[in-house]
Amino acid sequence: MLNTETPSTRHPDLDTYATPALLDAFIDDQTAAVAAVKAALPQLAAAVDAALPRIRAGGRLLYAGAGTSGRLGVLDSVELHPTFSWPRERAVAVIAGGEGAMFVAVEGAEDDRAQGAADLAALNPGPNDVALLLAASGGTPYVLGAIEAARAAGALTIGFANNPGAPVTAQAEIGITLDTGPEVISGSTRLKAGTSQKIALNTFSSALMVKLNKVYGNLMVDLKATNAKLVKRALALTVRASGASEADAQAALAQCDHHVKTALVMLKRGVDAAQARALLDAADGSVSRALSA
Structure with missing residues (x-):
């Protein structure tokens, strides 16, 4: 048996x-x-x-x-x-x-x-x-x-x-x-x-x-913000990982369809959404490598 x-x-x-x-x-x-x-x-x-x-x-x-x-x-x-x-x-x-x-x-x-x-x-x-x-x-x-x-x-x-x-x-x-x-x-x-x-x-x-570089540190930074709860989560993750103010994080997220990865690179590298996406693409989606490039 x-x-x-x-x-x-x-x-x-x-x-x-x-x-x-x-x-x-x-x-x-x-x-x-x-x-x-x-x-x-x-x-x-x-x-x-x-x-x-x-x-x-x-x-x-x-x-x-x-x-x-x-x-x-x-x-x-x-x-x-x-x-x-x-x-x-x-x-x-x-x-x-x-x-x-x-x-x-x-x-x-x-x-x-x-x-x-x-x-x-x-x-x-x-x-x-x-x-x-x-x-x-x-x-x-x-x-x-x-x-x-x-x-x-x-x-x-x-x-x-x-x-x-x-x-x-x-x-x-x-x-x-x-x-x-x-x-x-x-x-x-x-x-x-x-x-x-x-x-x-x-x-x-x-x-x-x-x-596959879907995580930064231990933070879920590649989520889909498809509802109010996830929009709030994206904001909280961006503030935590970037050290930016809530207002600055919200502004960055608004420019990149609430994509936390992109917002993080924007805030920490001082670039716009298109430049942040290019840095991420060059780093195979890794936030850590995009920030150190």
């Missing part, structure tokens, strides 16, 4: 717990998710380093999964645009059962290997693309089909699974095992198995974005 399906021996009387003890059991069990990702750090690092040159060459991040894993892939792909101004067309996710499966479980869709291959192939993967294949069990047919299609196209394949020796990690070029063990509620991989996948995806994609 798979680790993720094996009944936990820690809480055999879970259904009798008082509310505080019940909640404590769930929360305490989640700590295993962090430990599992930490244990996979060497493989995650290898994945980032292998993905980076492909993404720099114009490749895309392609996600494929089923159920909770599929939804986590969609979530990671969607959040890269507002957080890092990552082009939507360069982070694309497919999920077993189609877009509707984000909201309503499509039973049996995960068992269709041919559909997984077809859905991934429909994205027209190429050698610069990076496919992230997610399956808690590690043997989901839909995901295995997606791996086949991605590898056939020459894309880098990175497999995430929560059981050691899983086909998903074995068949991908880089396998990342997040060994979270039995769940508090037996077999419910939306619990710590899902949490570990969320952490791993956050870690992978955020590290990649840092390497």
